Amino acid sequence: MSAREDILTRIRTALQDSPEAPQIPREYRAASGMGTDELIELLVDRLVDYKAQVAVVQESDVPARIASLLEGAKTYVVPEGLDAGWLAGMGDDGTGSSRRRTDSPAEPLSVAGLDGIDAVVTGSAVAVAETGTIILDGSANQGRRAISLVPDHHICVVKAADIAGILPEALRRIDGTRPITMISGPSATSDIELERVEGVHGPRRLDVIIAR
Amino acid sequence: MTTFLGMPALPAYGSGNLFAGETFPAAAHRELGNAQLRANLGHATHTIRDKRQAVVSELPDWEQLRDAGSAIKESVMATLPELLEEFEKNFTARGGVIHWARDAREANDIVAELVRETGETEVVKVKSMATQEIGLNEYLEEQGIQAFETDLAELIVQLDHDKPSHILVPAIHKNRTEIRDIFLREMPDADPALTDDPPVLAMAAREHLRRKFLTAKVAVSGANFAIADSGTLAVVESEGNGRMCLTLPETLITVMGIEKLLPTWQDLEVFMQLLPRSSTGERMNPYTSLWTGVMEGDGPQNVHLVLLDNGRSAALADGMGRSALHCIRCSACMNVCPVYERTGGHAYGSTYPGPIGAILSPLLTGIQAEENSSLPYASSLCGACYDACPVKINIPDILVHLRSVDVDSKRGTKKLPSQMDVGMKAASWALSSGKRLGLVEKGLPLGRLAAGPDRKITRLPGIAGGWTQSRDIPAPPAQSFRDWWAKEHRDAGSPGQPDPGHSHEPSRDDKEAQQ
Ligand code: SF4
Numbered sequence: 001m002s003a004r005e006d007i008l009t010r011i012r013t014a015l016q017d018s019p020e021a022p023q024i025p026r027e028y029r030a031a032s033g034m035g036t037d038e039l040i041e042l043l044v045d046r047l048v049d050y051k052a053q054v055a056v057v058q059e060s061d062v063p064a065r066i067a068s069l070l071e072g073a074k075t076y077v078v079p080e081g082l083d084a085g086w087l088a089g090m091g092d093d094g095t096g097s098s099r100r101r102t103d104s105p106a107e108p109l110s111v112a113g114l115d116g117i118d119a120v121v122t123g124s125a126v127a128v129a130e131t132g133t134i135i136l137d138g139s140a141n142q143g144r145r146a147i148s149l150v151p152d153h154h155i156c157v158v159k160a161a162d163i164a165g166i167l168p169e170a171l172r173r174i175d176g177t178r179p180i181t182m183i184s185g186p187s188a189t190s191d192i193e194l195e196r197v198e199g200v201h202g203p204r205r206l207d208v209i210i211a212r
Numbered sequence: 213m214t215t216f217l218g219m220p221a222l223p224a225y226g227s228g229n230l231f232a233g234e235t236f237p238a239a240a241h242r243e244l245g246n247a248q249l250r251a252n253l254g255h256a257t258h259t260i261r262d263k264r265q266a267v268v269s270e271l272p273d274w275e276q277l278r279d280a281g282s283a284i285k286e287s288v289m290a291t292l293p294e295l296l297e298e299f300e301k302n303f304t305a306r307g308g309v310i311h312w313a314r315d316a317r318e319a320n321d322i323v324a325e326l327v328r329e330t331g332e333t334e335v336v337k338v339k340s341m342a343t344q345e346i347g348l349n350e351y352l353e354e355q356g357i358q359a360f361e362t363d364l365a366e367l368i369v370q371l372d373h374d375k376p377s378h379i380l381v382p383a384i385h386k387n388r389t390e391i392r393d394i395f396l397r398e399m400p401d402a403d404p405a406l407t408d409d410p411p412v413l414a415m416a417a418r419e420h421l422r423r424k425f426l427t428a429k430v431a432v433s434g435a436n437f438a439i440a441d442s443g444t445l446a447v448v449e450s451e452g453n454g455r456m457c458l459t460l461p462e463t464l465i466t467v468m469g470i471e472k473l474l475p476t477w478q479d480l481e482v483f484m485q486l487l488p489r490s491s492t493g494e495r496m497n498p499y500t501s502l503w504t505g506v507m508e509g510d511g512p513q514n515v516h517l518v519l520l521d522n523g524r525s526a527a528l529a530d531g532m533g534r535s536a537l538h539c540i541r542c543s544a545c546m547n548v549c550p551v552y553e554r555t556g557g558h559a560y561g562s563t564y565p566g567p568i569g570a571i572l573s574p575l576l577t578g579i580q581a582e583e584n585s586s587l588p589y590a591s592s593l594c595g596a597c598y599d600a601c602p603v604k605i606n607i608p609d610i611l612v613h614l615r616s617v618d619v620d621s622k623r624g625t626k627k628l629p630s631q632m633d634v635g636m637k638a639a640s641w642a643l644s645s646g647k648r649l650g651l652v653e654k655g656l657p658l659g660r661l662a663a664g665p666d667r668k669i670t671r672l673p674g675i676a677g678g679w680t681q682s683r684d685i686p687a688p689p690a691q692s693f694r695d696w697w698a699k700e701h702r703d704a705g706s707p708g709q710p711d712p713g714h715s716h717e718p719s720r721d722d723k724e725a726q727q
Contacts, residue, residue, distance in 0.1 A: 014529035202452025
């Protein structure tokens with residue numbers, strides 16, 4: 001008998017008492033009912049708690065904000081599908097575009113290449129206000145997982161319309177079969193005497209721009 | 213639905229790092245001598261406990277989430293074969309490859325063979341209890357394959373050739389200076405001027421591992437959840453080492469127990485609320501990664517999952533104990549356990565320490581394996597673990613159940629009744645009626661004689677000696693309470709009072725004692 005058949009038989013034998021599968025009581029909250037302002041305020045509060053930098057700006061000010069956050073970066077990477085206008089502040093001439101590396105399915109950057117890049121700019125799929133969580137699902141404006149992981153500084157734009165109040169609302173908006181990363185603040189460890197240290201292997205700096 | 217399966221097979225127990233090599237009392241006795249361990253552990257468990265309490269009380273629907281979590285897991289166990297098949301179908305449809313392993317040995321072989329196929333001799337690892345349970349690192353080493361733990365605490369433990377003492381913070385028994393010394397001794401690239409400041413130590417680990425992450429071709433991980441209706445796997449972590457391992461290598465091999473399934477994508481909303489708050493006491497852990505088979509152009513293109521039984525089907529066969537398989541390894545039960553807090557994780561021998569380990573290890577291995585029968589007694593049955601458990605596993609009830617399984621299993625193997633049996637029989641006789649108890653109580657003055665002038669009994673004979681090993685018993689009173697009551701009330705002449713010592717009608721208690 002194959003291991004597969006063997007294990008399935010063992011399990012069926014173990015369940016010979018035919019235990020019943022209970023109805024799942026879903027009495028927990030399905031939605032928060034919060035308005036946009038409340039959602040933004042809560043998300044900001046939670047992100048700051050995680051030691052992420054947050055700015056709430058008008059949609060039209062996103063390019064300027066990105067440009068100022070990228071001032072110190074010698075190079076930065078963006079996914080090919082990043083929202084067209086967001087890099088307008090970087091200028092198509094001069095340093096803005098020469099510092100830029102674009103990652104695309106046709107021409108993906110190598111891991112070593114990514115390691116030499118200072119920052120990354122991405123969009124996001126959905127955010128959860130209550131837990132300060134930003135969810136990336138690999139859509140065109142977020143790119144593949146490696147680009148938001150290897151560079152040490154992640155600049156992430158969250159559109160106000162994409163903020164959900166609580167986790168159940170957020171998970172309903174995404175397709176579970178996409179490559180998903182949930183991010184709640186920069187990486188952290190408490191492994192040494194439980195003292196929290198921010199920034200271990202993931203990006204040590206997380207800048208969130210919330211666009212109204 | 214019931215399927216006739218012929219002769220009921222014997223349960224297939226697990227192997228690997230699931231055994232207490234010595235009895236819990238012996239191990240606990242030694243560990244209690246380690247003052248550093250006890251101080252660190254006390255600090256850690258209390259800190260995490262307080263954080264957990266704060267974020268749990270913040271949610272208005274915590275109890276409803278627990279109810280849902282508990283019911284979901286119960287339904288997973290009831291429909292496990294169907295869910296495994298559904299998961300397999302969905303994961304495979306997206307390019308993932310599933311392997312089944314009956315036990316530790318088989319799982320280790322599968323992983324080693326998969327690594328060999330890639331031609332690599334090094335793998336990076338994300339903290340995983342399942343691979344610890346099967347002793348994967350040691351096995352790979354025998355096969356000439358080096359496994360690098362990448363979680364900071366696991367790295368510390370691995371560099372020091374030690375064992376984890378807590379499932380969430382495995383190196384909690386070491387202080388910062390010890391960690392610095394380990395790094396200096398074991399990391400060839402460590403800066404000799406390394407200080408013991410935690411941020412400095414964390415950065416040293418980052419430097420040490422970064423090149424490994426960027427060049428690794430094969431990663432080995434565990435998984436927190438597997439979602440049947442989408443074929444998705446999830447890893448919940450903090451440091452980003454998980455993302456590194458799950459994203460950058462070409463080959464990803466995940467080892468997961470068969471009980472980790474969730475039926476639907478929707479169920480994740482319950483568990484991702486329960487787990488981080490119960491575990492690290494955070495509203496959400498820094499990073500969670502989810503993948504469904506192979507994603508073209510994103511992450512590993514060679515994706516494997518080893519589904520591990522290793523005694524889980526045997527645990528499932530115990531109708532009373534099967535809910536131990538609901539465990540999501542949050543460690544909340546450990547952090548509230550008065551026994552664990554003092555002895556630490558090493559005393560339990562197995563990969564799974566604390567209250568959950570005390571039931572899970574003997575369920576996976578069978579109660580008679582090595583010294584695992586001593587584990588269900590490693591508890592005061594205070595119930596704190598049950599209250600803290602996000603999926604409401606009734607650990608105290610299962611502990612009591614396993615104690616009786618243990619006693620029954622021993623009864624069968626001994627010709628002569630044990631002291632315990634004789635004692636219990638005697639107690640059952642004495643307690644079954646007021647008259648008999650009264651007779652026994654006449655012996656109390658004898659106990660006073662045994663106690664001597666200091667009024668303390670410091671050593672009892674036989675199995676009762678365990679009790680007096682670490683405590684004295686005060687001398688029994690000259691007169692029993694029942695005796696005193698009877699005399700008092702007779703002398704005071706209060707007619708309405710019952711006379712418990714001389715009642716002829718069996719009281720309710722009498723009846724119960726005879727059942
Ligand atoms: S038994 Fe419950 S509390 Fe203990 S680790 Fe498992 S899920 Fe957490």
